[in-house]
Amino acid sequence: MTSSLLYAFAGVALCGIGLFGFIRLRHLLRKLMAFNLMGSGVFLVMVGLAQRQGEPDPVPQALVLTGIVVAIAATALAVVLIRRYYHLSGQTTLDESPKEPSQ
Amino acid sequence: MTLWLMAGLLFTPLAWAVLTLLMDFRKGRVVTWLGMLVQLLVSLGLWAVVAGDGGFHYALGGWQAPLGIELRVDGLAVTFVLLTALVAAACGWHASIYLDPAKSWHRYFWPLYWFLWAGLNAVWLGGDLFNLYVGLELISLSAVGLVALGGQAAALRAAIRYLLAALLGSLAYLLGVALIYGQSGSLSLAGIARLTEQSGGDPGLAFALMLMMFGLALKTALFPLHRWLPPAHGIAKSPVSALLSALVVKASFYIAARLWLELGDELGSYALAQGMGLLGGTAVIWGSWRAFLQPKLKQVVAYSSVAQIGYLFLLFPLTWGASEAVSMQAQQGITLQVISHALAKAAMFLAAGNLIMSVGSNRVEALAGVSRFLPFSLFSFGLAGVSLMGLPPSGGFAAKWLLLQASLGSGQWWWLVVLLLGGLLSAGYVFRIYRASFVEDSDIDHFYHPPRSLEVIPMILALLSLGLGLAAESVLSIMALPFEEGGGV
Amino acid sequence: MTSSALLPVAALMTSLMASVIIFALPEKNYRLRTLINLAAAILKLTLVVVMVWGVMQGREYEAAFTMVPGVEFVLRADALAMLFAGLSALLWLLTTIYAVGYLENSPNRSRFFGFFSLCVASTMGIALAGNLFTFFLFYEMLTLSTYPLVVHRGTPKALRAGRTYIIYTLTGGAVLLLAIAWLHGLVGDLRFQEGGHFADLAPSLEGPVTMIFVLLITGLGVKAALVPLHGWLPQAMVAPAPVSALLHAVAVVKAGAFGIIRVVFELYGLEATSDLGLLMGLAAVAAFTIIYGSTRALFQVDLKRRLAFSTISQVSYIVLGLCLFGPVGAAGGLVHLVHQGIMKITLFFCAGNYAETLGVHCIDELDGAGKRMPATSMAFTLGAFGMIGAPPLAGFITKWTMGTGALAVGMDWVVAVLVASSLLNAAYFLPILHRLWFAPQSRPWPEERRWGRLETSSWLFWPPMVTVVLTVLFGVFAALPFSPLSWVELIVLREVAL
């Protein structure tokens, strides 16, 4: 069991926790946190699993860098949306208030 | 030549995204028209090239896989590229007249629109698992941006829900990629396929495949993961809804199908295949039923997308462990279904937009008497409906026919029920709209007449989807073309 | 494309193009619309006549291309196709003329005539379809193009009728599709051909093929209004009179019957069908439908509803004829395709005239209408007598041929059925005739309109006159060449090589 493999398993744990949070939490910002947690988990798995023999592998590191940027973009977009949503509806969750037209 | 076509295909949308970002709505509109023309020509050219002398792999930056990213340019890919060019151009054209230039935020429609188009092309041509992931994100984020554009609380709620679903989906997919890379050390789909063929099935990879399938199914809104779709597609501006329903959901399905066809035999299982098919079948029934109940016109169309997407997932059971011929029939049927649904659904949303615009209400009952005032848009809506019901000679019918043959050929008769019942149920909600439009005793007698061009666009799309059935043979022939192997290793 | 391929396509295109142009025309522009309608109808009629002549010489007209992988789209003009095509081309012309008068200054006319032409195009396609797949294509097209005609008036009643109609026909279509797909999976793409395909059938296939036959007949029976699949027909009566006329005489019910003919004669083959023991069952259903329809007709007070139930019974003559397992009986069934068409369309034209001119819809309002509208009433009378089977009218030819056919193959019970239904026909037609001619006018007409010297608008006046004359001619000169009967005998010689 190399150290990088340890990272991989840590990543697995993070994925599980993140998923649980993503499913259960209702406050949108918390959901977003949970998503980011899961994301980090995925990145850990990606890097850790790839260089389990110990020698560094640049490719997954590059991939993870790209992944991080994408995740940040997504998070930023989500925050903007959530904030505007809060501003317009005063809500922090997705459940519909009675006055909204229900889908 | 090919180089230029590829460059044009990948470069134009991105470049136009930048250009239109720097302009206001009106200028952006003019520039966009030019870009559409370029895209159409380039896509057509590439299609002609592939139709002429077969598909090929295209190594970006001159770096072969597995080091670099290779694009897979085969018959299927160019068919979808061409389809995208058609539908996206139509929607863009419609939007350029439909959207109100006075609203300051509409200027941001064009860049998002072009990024979406770029993402779609990237996905159709992508042959590299991670690159596909980036392409998917490009699509999702621009789509969410379009849904939320200038919207109010309800629109934002839909957009957020859409974004969260999309993000979860792509994470699941990415996790699968991570596992596959850890196992095979490569990201090129072709290469991985060859490896798995040599090494055979593997539990780790099987789990990875399941993860990816889940993620992609979530992004494709497969029942029961469809809850995010109707609000998003229903509340967006009509041209946007058209783009989303016609193309965006297809992108994630396309990746799922590619994975399945390359890796399914080794890594898939009968249970997984049947399970996907079962969910698809349920989606057909449930989606049609919900569509029948919706009070709002665009909600009806949106739920019908849920149902129509269900058909696509019959690909999995019908190709798993099936004979070459049957599997081919199934693939052709699904391809036709994708194309015809894209055309029909785009037509339907655009027509729905026109109808709503003219009666000033988005409810179904409001259509009473519209058949007297707006026959043209209504007629486009109806023709599109024919294709959704799978009645001849539409593309939807040809697709249904091939799927019937495939399910008979593979002895999986239970899909017949889905196919036939689904057709009848869709007739249920389509005829509900017709019916509403034939009602004569309507109290409202003032109808706003949208510009002619707004009415022409959905008609063209609807006619295409209707005529597709007659040309099915020639459309499908390009899929069977020879394909030069690549993918490194 | 050679001329031989061009002709059937052209015959199809005339009405298709007409409908496209009409849809494009603005509502107000009714002169041009009428002109296009009539021009297209006449053009189509001439094309059909040319093809009939050619087929007579034994020429083959065919256009085909591969539509979906493994399936061909075939348009083919053979003798049988010509029988149906000729009928629909002729009656389209008359019905168009009638409809123009009937719908004068009513709303949504461009929509009406657009779908009207579309409906005829589908009928033409059904006639010319060279294989089951192509047939199905136009069969569903017919469903779609008739729906707007049925609900044309947009009243709640019409919409309800439309709903019933669409549920019946689409379900039938689904069943038919299943059967076609299954058959295609078993034996591949089969074209219609004289004598059918299953003369020597592998025993292993007999089971499925039998089930497929049942499915096929079920799918087609919906439109042919075989009991118990007839529920939509009486409701569809709310449609405007020309539509009912077309639905009953040419388009929908005939499409079903014609499909059954194609399946029995040219797909399975008469012999194979009877070897599989399917003819008897079909005969029983047909016989039951005949009696049932006539009986129900007795109790209808609405004129058009009575005619509707009479259609249900009359159309089954065609099916019954096929089941008589012999050239003569088959001829009787086939010829009724034409005879019932012209007779029934006459009756509906007249019913429409009563409604338009006098505002009469129920039978008990008809008292003394014969004096007010002698010509129309004369036509109605002749049509009715034709239906009853009084010599020398067309209906008599049918029943006579069928009767002899039945006796020739020793199915005497069929004769009993024929006699019984004729009596029933008499029972529900004669009272009407009595009211027309002998009952004095008891009350003023519900809403009377007057048109100069003719008893009604000339658009409405002439079509029934033409059809009634044909009713007589087809009866009297049944023996001459090109009469429906002789044409049918030509077909039967090719079909039933016994």
Place this chain on the structure above:
Amino acid sequence: MMRSPGLVLAIVGCLAFTAGLAAAVGHIAGTPAPVSLPDVVVDHLAASGVEHPVTAVLLNFRSYDTLLEIGVLVIAGIAGISMARTTSLEDPELRTTDSLLYALQRWFVPLMLMLAGYLLWAGSDRPGGAFQAGAVLAASGVMMRLGGIPMEFLRPGLLLRIGLALGFAVFLLVALASAFGGEAFLAYPKAFTKPLIMTIETLLTFSIAMVLLALFVSAPVNQAQEPEEGEQK
């Protein structure tokens, strides 16, 4: 005991997922990868124009990914400013009058700028690169913003939009130029590989910082909203 079946379901589901994932990872870890990409990278590193393998992969071997990735970032930026208040950037909740913060700014902002420059330059031969630099740059911007320095150029206008798109546009131009040069799309001409990559990196740094900063600054929402189609306003 149990609060709701949903909760239990979620717990069970997540545990199952985690277990499955762990099993998969464990299984994969046991088997050697048939392809060793690192070796391939090392072989081609010389041709890549940069010494650091990660940067080589990012900006040369898999530059298409990076191009699209920046696209994604720009999209987020666009969506952000599409909701921006256009009248004024002054937003009380983003103002502070903390004297300590002022003091810190004087020291930190220049430092952070230097650090950003260093990260950018370091990227070519050791860990670092455009994104890290951009992030630091943006952070310093955020700090100034908090300090109440107006930074008018962040008002949604042509300037901001140019800033957003600049890095991406240049990247794109290089990509196309390579096509002009007869190479494949995105293939840098051999001679200029290094300078090209450096220019791209620099401009990317700038744009990335712009996007992140814009997302922070123009997050305040405007009142502009339009009703759903067919709903009365």
